[in-house]
Amino acid sequence: MESFLQSIERPAYRVALIASRNREDALDLVQEAMCKFVEKYASRPSEEWKPLFYRILHNGVRDLSRRRKVRSCLRWIGLGAADDRDPWEQFEDARSPDPEHQTKVNHASRALQQALSELPLRQQQAFLLRGWEELSVAETATSMGCAEGSVKTHYSRAVHALREKLGDHWP
Amino acid sequence: MNEQERKLVDAAKKLLDQSTADLDGETLTRLTRARNRALARQTERRRLFRRPVLLTGMAASLATAAAVVLLAFFGPLGQDAADQNFVADMGLLTSDESIEFFEDIEFYEWLSAVDGEEDDLSRVDGDRPFAGPAGPGLGPAGDGADRNGCRGAECGDVGISRII
Numbered sequence: 207m208e209s210f211l212q213s214i215e216r217p218a219y220r221v222a223l224i225a226s227r228n229r230e231d232a233l234d235l236v237q238e239a240m241c242k243f244v245e246k247y248a249s250r251p252s253e254e255w256k257p258l259f260y261r262i263l264h265n266g267v268r269d270l271s272r273r274r275k276v277r278s279c280l281r282w283i284g285l286g287a288a289d290d291r292d293p294w295e296q297f298e299d300a301r302s303p304d305p306e307h308q309t310k311v312n313h314a315s316r317a318l319q320q321a322l323s324e325l326p327l328r329q330q331q332a333f334l335l336r337g338w339e340e341l342s343v344a345e346t347a348t349s350m351g352c353a354e355g356s357v358k359t360h361y362s363r364a365v366h367a368l369r370e371k372l373g374d375h376w377p
Numbered sequence: 378m379n380e381q382e383r384k385l386v387d388a389a390k391k392l393l394d395q396s397t398a399d400l401d402g403e404t405l406t407r408l409t410r411a412r413n414r415a416l417a418r419q420t421e422r423r424r425l426f427r428r429p430v431l432l433t434g435m436a437a438s439l440a441t442a443a444a445v446v447l448l449a450f451f452g453p454l455g456q457d458a459a460d461q462n463f464v465a466d467m468g469l470l471t472s473d474e475s476i477e478f479f480e481d482i483e484f485y486e487w488l489s490a491v492d493g494e495e496d497d498l499s500r501v502d503g504d505r506p507f508a509g510p511a512g513p514g515l516g517p518a519g520d521g522a523d524r525n526g527c528r529g530a531e532c533g534d535v536g537i538s539r540i541i
Contacts, residue, residue: 207419208412208416211416212412215409215412216408217393217397219400219408220393220396229404233407233408233411237411240411240414240415241418243415244415244416244418245418245419245422248419314392315395315396318392318393333389334393337386337389338389338390338394366382369381369385372385
């Protein structure tokens with residue numbers, strides 16, 4: 207269990223960060239997902255762990271999105287504080303052996319994460335789970351709680367949308 | 378998926394891998410802390426479920442709850458009550474008495490109970506000690522026995538025991 211959590215914590219954090227665009231929220235989401243996963247699914251076969259973990263994480267992202275909508279409504283009627291910071295500036299890592307190269311990578315990475323975060327949540331999930339985490343269609347469907355056909359549709363739309371957003375010359 | 382899309386996916390994958398590998402120290406520390414917290418919770422849960430007393434208590438509570446539910450729905454108490462109601466209903470439907478009689482049934486029951494008490498009291502009065510220890514000719518029967526056909530002190534005992 208420990209090695210599984212260790213292997214998944216970084217990609218899970220990145221997925222949560224792209225979805226939430228906030229470092230603190232992303233860390234909270236990962237911690238919450240880990241606790242719930244250990245509590246509910248530790249006894250399940252280890253092959254099922256990854257899709258189940260991402261399912262919990264995505265449920266957390268969905269709940270957070272709902273809470274934010276309520277918060278933005280409150281802000282709109284003047285009951286909440288505004289947050290105008292650039293979300294991507296909160297987590298950019300500035301370490302670099304070659305500043306020029308790192309700047310280029312940072313730029314490409316920022317453009318990618320910006321484009322990913324602008325995708326609809328389902329497309330975002332499908333792309334990150336299928337394209338990045340390399341889950342099978344069936345595992346992705348389990349994670350997303352939908353049919354395998356829907357996964358293929360969301361993934362295809364996500365790839366097309368990213369191409370349009372990033373352009374042919376990216377990265 | 379065409380070649381350009383495949384290139385895009387590969388490049389995205391590479392960048393995401395790199396961004397994950399380059400996470401800053403504070404984020405990594407907090408992720409490690411989150412992992413340890415989850416694992417500690419798992420250990421705590423295991424310890425909790427290993428306690429035999431707790432498990433026994435939980436099993437007993439579950440068994441009691443199940444027994445109560447079963448008795449409430451399928452048990453003899455519920456069945457008896459249903460049977461009694463059915464018999465009472467059938468008695469009402471098949472009886473020759475008018476419906477007014479059953480409407481006033483409580484009154485008749487009370488009247489019957491009062492009559493019974495009066496009978497018992499009159500029996501006791503007939504056996505009182507000052508009425509004489511049942512000498513010959515004192516009882517209404519005129520043969521040494523009272524109206525219950527009893528003789529002497531034994532009748533008093535019988536009367537009292539009936540009331541009791």
